[in-house]
Amino acid sequence: MIRGNLVELRPVTAEDMERLYVWRNDEEVATWAAGSSFVTYSIVSLDTLRTMYEEALRTSKLDDKLNQFIFSVYTLDGVHIGNCDYRQVDPITRAATIGIGILAKEYWSKGYGTDTLHALLRFLFLKMNLNRVQLDTWSGNTRAIRAYEKCGFVLEGRLRQNEYIDGQYHDTILMGLLREDYLQIK
Template sequence: MISGKKVELRPVSLEDHKRTYHWRNDKETATFDAGSGYYRYSHMPLEQIEASYEKDIRTIDRREVGEFSIYTKGEDARHIGSIGYRSLDIIARRCVVGIGIGEKELWGKGYGTDALKALLHYLFHTMNLKRVQLDTWSGNARAIRAYEKCGFVIEGRLRNDAYIDGKYYDTIVMGILREEFEFNR
């Protein structure tokens, strides 16, 4: 288990994976989580989500991908989102991360920032990575602010790269180096 100040990152259980059904079928949550990938991410029947657990979670190659459930801390701990890394390159010592808080009433309360900081600590200190990157769409201002709080900087912009709700948005590419994370702690 990876621990932050407000959250714990736990291995994904089948019940956690099934809980994403509600988040994936809520238009607002799914749009912020998946951006222009909304059409692939949302409108999934529960049976399909259950069936994907074996392929997507239980049998992933941990040398390249890590998936975690985000839980609040305390006696009334609850599953509130997901976080993970992918595209791990152990030679260049880098990866790409992604995060989503599914419980809307907890948006803007620091849970995502805390989860991301906990994962970054793990990636930089336990896995000895040098660089972590992520991307989001330019309309996701709340996420961009949270990423900047963690020390990420905007490294690039792919113009009109995301198409969401009838409008084009830029894809914002952000990165953080280990020494920048240490400075921002």
């Protein structure tokens, strides 16, 4: 378990799948979490999520959780509020891609996303000894972009009009954080 000031990052359990099913099928939550991937993200059955969970368990055992891992995000008083992950770990460059979603609406804009990022980054940089972490989002997701910037991420690229959300085009925002920068702001 990885602990922050507001959250704990725990391995995903089968019980988490039922809440994830509700969140992924909530149009507002799914739009913020998935951007233009909304359709494939949200239209998913509980059985499919359970199968994905079982596959993730099997895969993580095979690769010893070094290349990818999904965490459930819980408040310190035990409320499941979202998930985060790392994936595509490159052992040569010591880089990884991350994702985060505070999916319980009542926990939005209260610091839980930033705390989740801090806890995940501390683990990746100080325990896994990574040198670089990157992520992407869509330009309309200003709440997420603010949280990323608070944690030290910088804009590294923009894919113009690469997302299509609610009838409008948005840019894909690419952000990165280096270990040396993380250590300065930590």
